[in-house]
Amino acid sequence: MAADGPGKAGAGKERMPTKRWMRDEESGDESGGRAQGFVLVAEPDAGRRQAYARALSDMGFTTRATGSGNEALEILLSDDAPDAFVIDVDLPDQSGLQILSQLTRRKLTIPAVIATRGAHQHAFEVMSYPKKTFLAVRDADLIALAVRQILPTRRPAAGKGETDLSAEERARCREIQEMLVVQELPDFPGWESAALYQPCSVVGGDYLDIFPLPNGRVGIVVADVSGHGFPGAMIMVMVRTAFRLIAPALGPRETVVEVNRFVTNDIKKRMFVSAMYAVMDPLTGHLEILNCGQNPPLLVSARSGPQLVKSSGLAMGLNSGSMFEKELKVQAVPVEIGDHLLLYTDGVVEAKNARGEDLGDDTLLEISRRSSTGNAQDMVDSVAEAIVEHRGMAAQSDDITIVAFKRLSFIGSADAPTLLDSLE
Template identity: 30%
Template sequence: MTEQPTSFERPQAGTDPADPRGALLRAPGPQRPAPGAAGLPQAQAQAQARGAGETPPGAPAAAVSDGTGPEHSQPAAAESMGAPPARAKPGVGEHRPRPASAPDAIPAQPPGLEQERRSGQGLPPGRPTPMRRDGDRLRFVGAATRRIARGIDLDEIVMGLCRATVPTFSDAILVYLRDPLPVGDERPTGPVVLRLRRTDRIPEERDTEGGFLPVFQPEPSELSALTAELCEVRPGGALNEVLRGVRPVFADAPAARAALPELLGEDGESLVPGGQRAILAPLRGRRRVIGAAVFLRGPERVAFEADDLLVAAQLATHSALGIDKAVLYGREAYIADELQRTMLPETLPQPTGVRLASRYLPAAETARVGGDWYDAIPLPGSRVALVVGDVMGHSMTSAAIMGQLRTTAQTLAGLDLPPQEVLHHLDEQAQRLGTDRMATCLYAVYDPVSHRITIANAGHPPPVLLHLGGRAEVLRVPAGAPIGVGGVDFEAVELDAPAGATLLLYTDGLVESRLRDVWTGIEQLREKLAATAQLTGPDHPPPLEALCDEVLDMLGPGDRDDDIALLAARFDGIAPSDVAYWYLEPEDAAPGRARRLARRALARWGLEELTDSVELLVSEVVTNAVRYATRPVTLRLLRTDVLRCEVGDDVPQLPRLRQARATDEGGRGLYLVNRMARRWGATRLSTGKVVWFELNRI
């Protein structure tokens, strides 16, 4: 389908604009002239008609309200305005008064004319005649397009088109859209396929009670059953030619008679009444045709007129442009969701001695991206870094800055820097990004062996610690200045982290809103945690995932003004009996001593089946360490669900795996570790490095 102009010229069908039959009429059959009116001039005939209580031809009635919204509301009585009787054609420069109705109201039939239709009595003398048909059409198009424009997504716009046209303009409607819908400037490939998106009709129970005339009987579901769900537009076919023509056409036009069977299918052709009671309107977006709409009227209703093609064209144009915007908005929302998803961890790690759970909620559906983030980063020595931060703002820029700060925090955590040093470097990075790049951040490091946690804060809300007995306390952590201020020293505090306790890190969206300040929200959070812990008893902490859900339940309706990031950590710790730690002098006898110490620890833990593997791998790793170390080498064994061995030295250079040649006397130690260990790795520290490996317990 090629591009065609979207302007519509008024059809010259020779239709009398004063004819009382129109798309928006709900009057009885054609008006008969009053006795003696034949052969008189038009103005005199109208005067006699008014004297006889009949409606003059130049003043058609408006559409009957369907009562579904402000567009279909009934206007106020015309006599309250005190307006004089309307002329058939206003003179030049005269102002036609507008009825006292809502601005968005679709014109409705005046009560007097409805009474005339039901009782057969004419309008009493002195009352204004009904509105002209052209003015009714303009007001209907204005109200209908406003209703269509209110939609944001695709379904809302299509529903707005259906609700605005049925029953005011048509008795039923079928809307077809391209599948898939093209987005923006992308050029679709493959054949053009139209899918039936929605159907609508007048409910049967309202056909007579609400003043509607009976129409044909199929229900919306039956309309879908009688028509083809998919239609392939064949190049050069009749449907393709109608869609290329852009302008709506009557169903009895030669082009439409050939196109409708292709669109509706063989069974759907029976839905189209005879005569000008169906309109096929292409839906053209900014660059291409994206679908079609079929407007239908029942046989008992007045047929469409030539002016109704202009109405259908306006409805189709506004709907197509709205659908274009909805598709673009949906693509932007998808991009925003993907951006936010990539900025946050897909899954949390499972470090030894701590269990983790998280939640993230955007501020609203219309603001899917924000600057809140959380992270959990494994550190050497079975430790874990817990991070939560909040970049000011709710835009793509905030999300991009958040991603850069999160990446920087992960890099700094890999260097095993103290928490206050990590915040200091984050502050410098934020200043390099711009002068107005502000963020808050809380960085904590948990050590399951010592059962201690070190926390540094940069203007972030303080964490809450829920003890095993059900007591919840707000930790006293120096607030500090936000990241990006510059020239500020950050302070770290070290606190106890007893086994069974739960630490809750969060952003201010959880505790602050228009209804409460930050400290009121923090106190409510503390009380909520304490109340939840009471449900499971003093010896059993609440399940971590359920606890996160309970925390989010404290948010009431209208209580979310900001993004929410939540990170919960349950401290299990590692018992002292499951830890073995030694210092080894950097001498040739160190590998042999390391094998003996590891053998004794495994015997004490009942893991003799791992003795051979552990002795071999410990000997290789310790040998590499003492070869270059100048200070004592550390050896630590940890017994959890796996057996973990860590060897530390003061050399910062990390070992790398390489393939030894057949003539080399060394270089096979890490190859053995890589083949036999479940996992292994090396981490650089501020004082050197740590090489570790894990073995499965048999």
């Protein structure tokens, strides 16, 4: 169900846009086709090789791809050496580790993005290579972002100022982020859904994902990355990919533990991800929630009113051991007919007015109580309007993400294929 339903703002009120899923026309590509650098892709798998090259080309790089270790080394040692290269350790005829070793011996420091299994991260050849980024997740968009980050910033062409280049980089990063936030909400039979995504800058730190799981269930992730810009965008890609790879094979708690372990191993120090992971069964309304430092979901019961669903847990990326697992709790919640479920990031309750006062949980609870008889879009619109009214003339201080679901009726198992199709 699309996220851009009609609003019901009162006369004279400023409207917060309820559709920010698609790219704004003014934030388009300003590069004019100018190449950002020459990148070699050395990857044995043909499908990944093509995906990496395509993602790099979309970001403005010229590329050359090979599945041969010998050919890769020949290109790296040639007079027309690339500005950076992407390499898999498991190349035929000459491994990626051997190539890195030879470049190190020759004191060649071409920036490298090493995209391979995590077991190789601490290999001597990898550790001793002077300028590299190691990525265990082979995601094309993340690979392209890693290359963009590791390369020295290119000087602007004649007549182009530094501010224009910065705008170009922000637009590139915005494109990646908008690929991560679902463009249109899935149409669940027997449910309504609506959403709002409003970054406070060109490149925000929030992300929302909804994806299918076995047995007709649905995975929902609402997350907030501590860093913005390229580092934050890379982490968002990493978290999204990890959830989608791990969740279909494991239960909710085991999924979060594994995603956190993966994120903690690769995230930069002083960065973290606050996330809420929910597994919903649309057939029964059964919901399991795991909260990792994110705001508690709000269940608006048609019978008993609104309540915050509190479930403890540490933010991801801070600890991968027993402390994280000890704090992590699963909260099971039944969503009944007529109930609303509201998921949101801290930009909602921490929206500040000119006096620095937060909107707060109590106000959110009261807004949801007044809107409980409306549909999912009414709920989102009411919260958005309350934020604008509370903020007054103060600027938006944080990204805002809201997604609302309302259960309308029971659905039969025959509707499950339709539900899964809507998520693909």
